[in-house]
Amino acid sequence: MDLIVQKFGGTSLQGEQSRHHVLRHIVRERTAGRSLVVVVSAMGRRGEPYATDSLLELVRVNGNALPARERDLLLSCGEIISAATLCSLLSAEGIPSVALSGGQAGIVTDARFGSARIVRIQTDTIRQHLREGRVVIVAGFQGATDRGEITTLGRGGSDTSATALGAALGASIVDIYTDVDGILTADPRWVPSARQLPVVSYEEISNMANNGAKVIHPRAVEIAMKAGVPVRVRSTFSDGEGTLVTRSETVREKGVWTDRTVTGLAHVSGVTQLAVYNDNGPSELQLRVFRAMATHGISVDFINVMPTGVHYTVPGADTDDAIRLLRELEFEPVVRRGCAKVSLIGGGMNGEPGVMAGIVEALTTAGISILQSADSNTTIWVLIAETDLAAALQALHSAFGLHLA
Ligand code: ADP
Numbered sequence: 001m002d003l004i005v006q007k008f009g010g011t012s013l014q015g016e017q018s019r020h021h022v023l024r025h026i027v028r029e030r031t032a033g034r035s036l037v038v039v040v041s042a043m044g045r046r047g048e049p050y051a052t053d054s055l056l057e058l059v060r061v062n063g064n065a066l067p068a069r070e071r072d073l074l075l076s077c078g079e080i081i082s083a084a085t086l087c088s089l090l091s092a093e094g095i096p097s098v099a100l101s102g103g104q105a106g107i108v109t110d111a112r113f114g115s116a117r118i119v120r121i122q123t124d125t126i127r128q129h130l131r132e133g134r135v136v137i138v139a140g141f142q143g144a145t146d147r148g149e150i151t152t153l154g155r156g157g158s159d160t161s162a163t164a165l166g167a168a169l170g171a172s173i174v175d176i177y178t179d180v181d182g183i184l185t186a187d188p189r190w191v192p193s194a195r196q197l198p199v200v201s202y203e204e205i206s207n208m209a210n211n212g213a214k215v216i217h218p219r220a221v222e223i224a225m226k227a228g229v230p231v232r233v234r235s236t237f238s239d240g241e242g243t244l245v246t247r248s249e250t251v252r253e254k255g256v257w258t259d260r261t262v263t264g265l266a267h268v269s270g271v272t273q274l275a276v277y278n279d280n281g282p283s284e285l286q287l288r289v290f291r292a293m294a295t296h297g298i299s300v301d302f303i304n305v306m307p308t309g310v311h312y313t314v315p316g317a318d319t320d321d322a323i324r325l326l327r328e329l330e331f332e333p334v335v336r337r338g339c340a341k342v343s344l345i346g347g348g349m350n351g352e353p354g355v356m357a358g359i360v361e362a363l364t365t366a367g368i369s370i371l372q373s374a375d376s377n378t379t380i381w382v383l384i385a386e387t388d389l390a391a392a393l394q395a396l397h398s399a400f401g402l403h404l405a
């Protein structure tokens, strides 16, 4: 029997009206004769009673003095509440279902509380329920260790639960239902003219996700890609087909995409640029700087090494630590807070002349300075001031014709 995994995100589960849309998608697939595993996130966003951020708020008053193990116990509740609520809705409709925590569903993880990795999935419980005709509702974002300790997978973890279950169960598709129509050429919150992409390759969405497109978690894409499970990102609130994520060969067979220079834009804000110069000429400066960052777990990006020094970026939250470390090495960095990294992603940009020229022209015309840039075969990154972000995304989006159907 055809088995599919459906995943519903936070906004899809917030409020009765939204949950009726969820019900509609479940009923449609069940009526079509499919077996269903439904992965749910915690309801709503920050401020809503059972959202992950609201649960965290409960312990913030005590200065977050909650050990990692108990923090995971607390956080796991949000998804469990969603699962039970959805189970009651299905029961009311006469649809047999069962709600399972991640651990009960057989998702076994390592013991890294707060950012656990799935090590295997024991599918027998889920399969038994499916054989008995139930819709299996699984609390996303969580698992349990071999010893039964509850763990969580980190932000965006429900996407990972969904594709990992899809891979383990040999699902024909994993449908990620969310509050947008699919994967768009840019985040629609920043670029109102962003357009839906009908089909993308695992590589391209993985690249977009790794560069900040929060529409799907990068680890979820990686798992689906390894298993070759197709994924669809689609809207809870419509019947649109969404965006199909599949192998690049399949994408090509559909006649889309590969001739595109730029497929989409992604961005990360809250980045700090650091410049460190060495007046005494080239030395082991680079080595000392990056070794210090590495031993203190500060992730660096956008590294430009020059004979006279280095430029690089760190996450905004690590700025003060990075400055302190550099001063300990007797370097006085030039610090620029409030930067944003914009990524232009496209499988067809390799060897394509004029892409960088197009970027420079678009940004210069919009009066935006480029603080740094870097490129690979499939991506060009530019660092700009955060205050220029909306204008930069919109300028690049139209310069590369992404708003055109
Ligand atoms: P969910 O709670 O359903 O997991 P998320 O907030 O995690 O939803 O992801 C959906 C959001 O991702 C959208 O509301 C949109 O603002 C954002 N997003 C960022 N980049 C893109 C993109 N390229 N295409 C579509 N949505 C994007």
Ligand code: MG
Pocket (backbone or CB within 6 Å): 009, 156, 159, 214, 215, 216, 217
């Ligand atoms: Mg999400």
